[in-house]
Amino acid sequence: MKKTKILLIGLMALLMVSCGDHRPKSTSTRGIAKIMCDESFQSVLEQEIAVFEYQYPEASIMPEYINEHDALDSLFHNKVDLIIISHDLTPEQKKSLKKIGRGYRTKMIAVDAIAVIVNKQNDIDELSMEDLRDIFTGKVKRWGEVFPTKLKNDTIKVMFDGSGTGVVHYMKDKFLNGKEFGPNVYARGSSAEVFNAVETYKNVIGFIGVSWITSDLKSAEVPIEQKFEDLKNKNEVSVIDFTDRIKVMPVRDDDKIQGVKPYQAHINSGEYPLVRTIWAIDASYNGMLDHGFFTFLTGVIGQKIILQTGILPAAEPVRYVEVQ
Numbered sequence: 001m002k003k004t005k006i007l008l009i010g011l012m013a014l015l016m017v018s019c020g021d022h023r024p025k026s027t028s029t030r031g032i033a034k035i036m037c038d039e040s041f042q043s044v045l046e047q048e049i050a051v052f053e054y055q056y057p058e059a060s061i062m063p064e065y066i067n068e069h070d071a072l073d074s075l076f077h078n079k080v081d082l083i084i085i086s087h088d089l090t091p092e093q094k095k096s097l098k099k100i101g102r103g104y105r106t107k108m109i110a111v112d113a114i115a116v117i118v119n120k121q122n123d124i125d126e127l128s129m130e131d132l133r134d135i136f137t138g139k140v141k142r143w144g145e146v147f148p149t150k151l152k153n154d155t156i157k158v159m160f161d162g163s164g165t166g167v168v169h170y171m172k173d174k175f176l177n178g179k180e181f182g183p184n185v186y187a188r189g190s191s192a193e194v195f196n197a198v199e200t201y202k203n204v205i206g207f208i209g210v211s212w213i214t215s216d217l218k219s220a221e222v223p224i225e226q227k228f229e230d231l232k233n234k235n236e237v238s239v240i241d242f243t244d245r246i247k248v249m250p251v252r253d254d255d256k257i258q259g260v261k262p263y264q265a266h267i268n269s270g271e272y273p274l275v276r277t278i279w280a281i282d283a284s285y286n287g288m289l290d291h292g293f294f295t296f297l298t299g300v301i302g303q304k305i306i307l308q309t310g311i312l313p314a315a316e317p318v319r320y321v322e323v324q
Helices: 002-018 039-055 068-076 091-099 129-137 166-175 191-200 224-233 264-269 289-298 300-307
Strands: 031-038 059-066 082-085 105-118 157-160 185-187 204-209 275-282
Touching: 031 039, 031 068, 031 289, 039 059, 039 105, 039 166, 039 191, 039 204, 039 224, 039 289, 039 300, 059 289, 068 082, 068 091, 082 289, 105 166, 105 191, 105 264, 105 289, 105 300, 129 166, 157 166, 157 191, 166 204, 191 204, 224 300, 275 289, 289 300
Parallel strands: 031 059, 031 082, 157 185, 157 204
Antiparallel strands: 082 275, 105 204, 105 275
16 A cells, blocks of 8 residues: 555656646645654554545655654654654754754644553453552562452563653653663564554553554544545544453552543543643644645644544544434
């Protein structure tokens, strides 16, 4: 699919040259734009790109899904103009961009949650923040040390989507003050690999963005024409549930008596304790395709797409409709 897209873009460029097309190479709705995005946000961004390219047929967004460190490095070395990561630029980073003469704009586009997922054979009903802290440090090594369980002798294996992703940085800051994890923590190549490991092995616990586990795939199966019309005309979303291929673990905050799952309502209310933000950072000029896509992400339709993926849009009001 990706190779076909690249080939078509190349053919379009050749045709424009051969036909003497003197239009600007890029406008806010036409051209080619390369962007970089934290891998944990991939499932959301793919839907954003599909709708944007349908709305603007002469636009082609080329995403690269990498870790946050590499995305920021590419921004500072002028390799890319638009990146999507889990935090705003720090004051030091803003000063550094100013020093090299790069203008920029930043905006929070979503409030995401980190889902804690385990194999369906895991019979533990919930985990506390203290339990997670003990697991990350290696203080707790077997499931039986967490709670009486049929997996009591199984070694806990923790899976993340990589060593430099936004999910990893968030959990280190949340539980370890930026220090390293214990020896039972492993990095997989992607969120999809984390999901597959949890689904396959009963002793694994994984941490991925909520949008990777929503089971409401109806929106993805709807023809793009209908999806675009729905996004323009509807201001509501059905309550989204999670896939039944794995078990989504309720998490209990230290001062609470009951854990909750990362449903949108619990993210919105602040009851779910593992919540982070997603930011778009754009250093392109006004009128470039990168800027056009940035505007789309932060606009009404882009925010509605986020609402349909199981996380919260930063701007679009949330209205839930219970489906009977």
